[in-house]
Amino acid sequence: MELILYYMLMGYFSIGAIAIWRINKNKPSHDQKARWLKFGTYFVIINALFFSIYFGPQFFHYLVILIIFAGIIELVKVKWQSNQKGKTMVFFFSVLAYLIVSAGLYYFSLMEKPVLFFGFFVIMVFDAFSQLSGQLFGRKKLIPSVSPNKTVAGLIGGFIFATLTATFMGPLIGSTLAIALISGLIVATFALAGDLLASIYKRQFNVKDFSRILPGHGGFLDRFDSLIMGGAGMYLLNSLSL
DSSP states (O other), X not given: OHHHHHXXXXXXXXXXXXXXXXXXXXXXXXXXXXXXXXXXXXXXXXXXXXXXXXXXXXXXXXXXXXXXXXXXXXXXXXXXXXXXXXXXXXXXXXXXXXXXXXXXXXXXXXXXXXXXXXXXXXXXXXXXXXXXXXXHHOOSEEETTTEEEEEHHHHHHHHHHHHHHHHHHGGGGTOOHHHHHHHHHXXXXXXXXXXXXXXXXXXXXXXXXXXXXXXXXXXXXXXXHHHHHHHHHHHHHHHHHO
């Protein structure tokens, strides 16, 4: 089953590469290079996450701990380096909310391999294809005051690919078609919420990225905000089903 999942993953990356090639047409060379750099970094990150689950969920668990601690550091760093005065309560409640959500991601990382793969694929597909759909077809902005680059078309594309993936992977976790579809919608919604909440925090402190540690992406929270919230959503769903 893992081999089929990896072939599916490579299929998604192939679609993504074609989409980026189409997006890059008639764009300046530096924009093209930036998109391919982001694509290449994303390829490495997603493969690292996939194989951490494949070789043993404990490896994924260790990566999640790294992501959580890196996120805390970035939250503090943004507040520390910001020119915005005050906003101590915004920072305090943001860190508190982050710790609560991160606890959900932590417990998600302790779950069985099929559940990890299901959550990982739904979140990854939603995150990637909402961006690609938005760049290809996006005209109407979703919430420009919070996240200027997000579009309605991107949101629709992300949800379509995420729910299709969830319904395909439903048998992996013993779900019916309907339950898998609903689970995919809920997890994707959590992933979207994570992205938007991270954007709100950045707007509060007037920064574009949490850091520049990941080429083409920014910081850990720029890249993993959807995974953190989506993983927590997957854990919540699984807990309620028990």
